[in-house]
Amino acid sequence: MLSIENISKAFGGVQALNNVSLAVAPGSVQGILGENGAGKTTLMNILFGLIRPDRGQIRLNGQSVVVRSPRVAQQLGIGMVHQHFKLAPALSVTDNLALAVGRNFVLLHRASFRDRIAALARSLHWAVDPDSVVGQLNVGQQQRVEIIKALLGGGKILILDEPTAVLTPQEVDELIPAVRSLARAGITVIFISHKLSEVNRMCDRIAVLRRGELVFAGPMGELSAEEITHRMLGAPSALSSLGASSASPGLVRLHLSRVCCPLPGTRKYKPLLDNIELSVRAGEIVGIAGVEGNGQTTLIDAILGSLPISSGVITLDGSDLSHLVNFRRARKFACIPEDRQGQGLVLSLSLTANLMLRSYRNPEFMRLGLRHVTAWRSRAAMLVRSFDIRCASVEVPIQFLSGGNQQKALIARELYGNPPVILAINPTRGLDIGATAFVLQQLTAARQRGAAVLLIHSDLDELLAISDRVMVMYAGRLLPTNWPAVDRAAIGRMMMGITPQAA
Amino acid sequence: MDPSAPPPTVNSMQSQSARYGVRHGPKVFWLWTAMAVGAIAFSGLLVLAVLAMSGYPALGILHRWIIGAAGNRFNSAASMADACPLLLTGLAAGVAFRSGVLNIGAQGQFLLGALVSVALTTRFIFPGPPWCVMLGAMAAACVAGGMWALLASVLERYRGVPVVLSTILLNFVALYLVRAALHGPLQAADTSAPQSPQLKVIYWLPILITNTDFHLGIPLAFAVAVALAVVLGRTNFGFELLITGLNPRVARLVGMPVARRQFAIMFLSGCCAGLGGAVQVLGVTHFMLGNFGNYGYTGIAVALLGRLNPIGIAVAAVFFGMLDTGSRFVEESSLALPHQMANVVKGVIILAMLVASAWMMRRGSRDRSLEAGENQNTPDQQQVQS
Numbered sequence: 001m002l003s004i005e006n007i008s009k010a011f012g013g014v015q016a017l018n019n020v021s022l023a024v025a026p027g028s029v030q031g032i033l034g035e036n037g038a039g040k041t042t043l044m045n046i047l048f049g050l051i052r053p054d055r056g057q058i059r060l061n062g063q064s065v066v067v068r069s070p071r072v073a074q075q076l077g078i079g080m081v082h083q084h085f086k087l088a089p090a091l092s093v094t095d096n097l098a099l100a101v102g103r104n105f106v107l108l109h110r111a112s113f114r115d116r117i118a119a120l121a122r123s124l125h126w127a128v129d130p131d132s133v134v135g136q137l138n139v140g141q142q143q144r145v146e147i148i149k150a151l152l153g154g155g156k157i158l159i160l161d162e163p164t165a166v167l168t169p170q171e172v173d174e175l176i177p178a179v180r181s182l183a184r185a186g187i188t189v190i191f192i193s194h195k196l197s198e199v200n201r202m203c204d205r206i207a208v209l210r211r212g213e214l215v216f217a218g219p220m221g222e223l224s225a226e227e228i229t230h231r232m233l234g235a236p237s238a239l240s241s242l243g244a245s246s247a248s249p250g251l252v253r254l255h256l257s258r259v260c261c262p263l264p265g266t267r268k269y270k271p272l273l274d275n276i277e278l279s280v281r282a283g284e285i286v287g288i289a290g291v292e293g294n295g296q297t298t299l300i301d302a303i304l305g306s307l308p309i310s311s312g313v314i315t316l317d318g319s320d321l322s323h324l325v326n327f328r329r330a331r332k333f334a335c336i337p338e339d340r341q342g343q344g345l346v347l348s349l350s351l352t353a354n355l356m357l358r359s360y361r362n363p364e365f366m367r368l369g370l371r372h373v374t375a376w377r378s379r380a381a382m383l384v385r386s387f388d389i390r391c392a393s394v395e396v397p398i399q400f401l402s403g404g405n406q407q408k409a410l411i412a413r414e415l416y417g418n419p420p421v422i423l424a425i426n427p428t429r430g431l432d433i434g435a436t437a438f439v440l441q442q443l444t445a446a447r448q449r450g451a452a453v454l455l456i457h458s459d460l461d462e463l464l465a466i467s468d469r470v471m472v473m474y475a476g477r478l479l480p481t482n483w484p485a486v487d488r489a490a491i492g493r494m495m496m497g498i499t500p501q502a503a
Numbered sequence: 504m505d506p507s508a509p510p511p512t513v514n515s516m517q518s519q520s521a522r523y524g525v526r527h528g529p530k531v532f533w534l535w536t537a538m539a540v541g542a543i544a545f546s547g548l549l550v551l552a553v554l555a556m557s558g559y560p561a562l563g564i565l566h567r568w569i570i571g572a573a574g575n576r577f578n579s580a581a582s583m584a585d586a587c588p589l590l591l592t593g594l595a596a597g598v599a600f601r602s603g604v605l606n607i608g609a610q611g612q613f614l615l616g617a618l619v620s621v622a623l624t625t626r627f628i629f630p631g632p633p634w635c636v637m638l639g640a641m642a643a644a645c646v647a648g649g650m651w652a653l654l655a656s657v658l659e660r661y662r663g664v665p666v667v668l669s670t671i672l673l674n675f676v677a678l679y680l681v682r683a684a685l686h687g688p689l690q691a692a693d694t695s696a697p698q699s700p701q702l703k704v705i706y707w708l709p710i711l712i713t714n715t716d717f718h719l720g721i722p723l724a725f726a727v728a729v730a731l732a733v734v735l736g737r738t739n740f741g742f743e744l745l746i747t748g749l750n751p752r753v754a755r756l757v758g759m760p761v762a763r764r765q766f767a768i769m770f771l772s773g774c775c776a777g778l779g780g781a782v783q784v785l786g787v788t789h790f791m792l793g794n795f796g797n798y799g800y801t802g803i804a805v806a807l808l809g810r811l812n813p814i815g816i817a818v819a820a821v822f823f824g825m826l827d828t829g830s831r832f833v834e835e836s837s838l839a840l841p842h843q844m845a846n847v848v849k850g851v852i853i854l855a856m857l858v859a860s861a862w863m864m865r866r867g868s869r870d871r872s873l874e875a876g877e878n879q880n881t882p883d884q885q886q887v888q889s
Contacts, residue, residue, distance in 0.1 A: 306755060331758030343752040349745075357746065357757045360739055370737045 007056035031203030079150025089135030259312030287467030571832020580715030586824025591779030592802025602748030608670025610799025611677030616644035616777025648777015720782035
């Protein structure tokens with residue numbers, strides 16, 4: 001019996017978990033549902049000893065335990081399988097597992113170890129050959145190996161962190177009975193997901209997290225799918241002041257026609273992009289809702305040309321983009337990337353340099369072939385003023401600015417000068433309410449000026465508040481909706497992969 | 504997070520660092536300088552202590568070393584002549600490392616540059632005035648070094664061979680190419696050793712200060728350093744190289760031709776090394792041997808000591824030149840100290856620098872992570888980090 005009692009954890013000012021309590025019965029499969037940032041992974045990382053909670057405790061069979069590190073977690077019988085496997089592809093299954101359990105300077109009897117693995121696999125009715133080379137196994141089988149690795153030390157509790165995110169539908173179908181057989185063997189499985197359909201088929205009990213709070217815990221089936229979705233997403237919040245535009249959109253700027261994109265290097269897995277049809281017109285915001293990891297970043301990569309598409313056409317103002325070199329293509333779009341610090345800014349450089357990354361080529365910033373230092377500085381100062389970036393000086397390395405001001409700087413750079421096409425991915429992630437409103441206002445203002453905006457956002461409320469048209473991305477496919485004629489819950493269901501009725 | 508809160512900034516850093524390209528405040532610059540001086544002093548003391556314990560007159564050696572390095576006009580010029588090839592190979596490594604390209608191949612590019620310049624001043628002399636021939640030889644050496652470096656870049660781009668690996672391996676290819684040429688078409692008539700004939704005196708780089716080793720190549724090398732400082736620090740091209748090196752994803756996002764810039768970095772880097780080879784042949788040795796020094800490898804150390812900054816590299820190269828010249832002077836005196844001592848000192852300095860800079864980097868990353876905890880406090884990002 002594992003019980004989590006009154007766990008709270010804050011990162012800086014954001015409460016990632018607030019007083020969460022949950023009891024998990026042995027031999028059951030406990031699903032944990034929630035949106036991105038709801039606190040699922042934080043909770044599991046606390047269980048596995050990767051993060052220390054601010055308050056609260058964990059009890060194992062009635063005894064209070066302190067999970068200081070993953071090593072302690074393993075000693076307590078808690079194993080975790082991460083989304084990304086930690087296996088050596090060139091080694092056999094046995095050798096990989098030996099690496100995981102072997103201690104320095106202690107010899108391992110290979111043959112008996114191998115038999116132990118085979119026995120464990122047999123007891124779970126899994127077809128895992130201890131001698132096969134890991135690199136030749138498919139992803140589902142590799143996942144089994146990871147699970148066995150987590151159980152080898154005598155683990156009784158197994159945490160699966162979004163195990164289906166990397167699997168094909170067929171492999172998911174195979175995983176479900178595998179997890180059930182684990183539960184029959186008396187192992188407690190904690191299954192993290194944001195796909196309701198999978199949780200439905202796999203779990204005995206579910207817990208729903210929303211913004212760090214436990215909003216539901218109980219047996220599977222107690223709530224209908226609609227109610228669970230409703231609890232995950234919460235009540236629609238008031239972002240009404242922004243509103244959708246009444247202006248009629250103009251010509252089609254960006255158009256994607258039957259765009260497909262396979263997973264690199266293989267045809268076996270599901271495609272990253274599956275027959276995408278999309279057009280964004282001048283003066284409108286097209287919002288793409290969806291749970292992260294359903295192909296959104298791939299879509300942006302395909303538009304920018306950093307990922308080759310296998311079929312289909314992407315046109316900008318009617319001309320095919322595939323004829324352009326990547327860097328010229330990138331110059332045609334303003335882009336607010338998902339990873340602000342990794343892809344948007346050069347952290348060690350000054351605010352001025354970061355603000356000038358788009359416009360430094362402009363002749364007005366050059367003098368005699370060299371940088372026109374004063375012109376650079378005055379442009380930076382102007383952007384700082386008009387976008388209200390709080391900083392002590394434009395020469396400060398941008399890493400010393402707060403997250404909200406970094407994002408303002410990024411937006412100032414990308415949106416200044418009325419770019420005709422804007423791509424934005426999760427532009428308000430990690431921002432507080434004030435900064436969020438600022439970012440959304442900038443996007444609507446750009447639309448008012450006639451820009452074509454493609455907004456990919458995992459926050460459904462904000463997305464619905466400013467989008468003129470809404471589409472849902474699920475498993476690499478783009479599903480149109482009749483927003484605002486359909487209600488929010490219907491879009492929520494489509495995000496979860498239920499009844500993709502093109503309403 | 505709260506936009507109304509005063510921005511968290513390090514106040515001491517802003518007023519002075521009034522240039523866009525300052526990646527680290529002046530505080531860090533002084534820290535680095537102090538560290539370099541400290542590492543040099545520490546290594547010097549260590550070596551002197553070891554010498555004293557082995558029965559050498561340590562202070563006498565230090566005195567002679569200083570005289571040998573900069574005691575008079577002649578010795579100072581010799582130090583500069585020693586610094587010259589190191590400066591150019593140091594720039595080669597610095598240009599590449601600064602942009603995140605690990606070109607370990609300055610040695611091979613240097614050798615190839617030397618080979619081409621020897622060929623064009625002994626066997627294959629184009630008709631023309633001597634200064635034209637010399638200029639042509641140096642230009643050809645630049646191109647040869649640049650192409651040799653570019654080869655590695657092309658291999659990486661189109662065949663996925665890491666530049667670190669290919670440049671090291673190409674060093675050996677270059678070395679044996681040189682030996683083959685010196686045994687074959689470029690071998691001097693009067694010897695069986697792998698050795699080129701001597702250049703005619705009219706093709707020697709002119710000596711600028713009479714009765715010293717101060718040849719035209721020395722100011723040329725410093726001019727290259729200054730030119731690179733301007734190009735890298737003040738032009739759009741240099742800005743793009745910097746961004747490409749610091750964060751290629753950003754460079755791609757804002758539409759910089761990342762691949763082209765990476766090729767340019769390698770070509771420029773190889774050019775510097777190739778020019779170094781030509782200057783060494785035309786200015787100092789005036790012929791070429793199968794064993795032509797380790798300037799390329801030492802250049803990496805010079806670049807690191809100079810913090811990948813062209814001006815810093817110039818200072819570091821002069822320091823290394825003085826070490827070499829000084830150690831030869833000590834060797835020639837009656838103190839019976841092996842010449843290799845200079846190399847020991849250099850090695851200890853580099854080690855001390857690496858330890859100190861690793862320490863600084865750890866400090867820096869700790870500060871950054873504190874900063875991150877203060878600023879980017881979203882649960883998602885924290886999850887990703889863990």
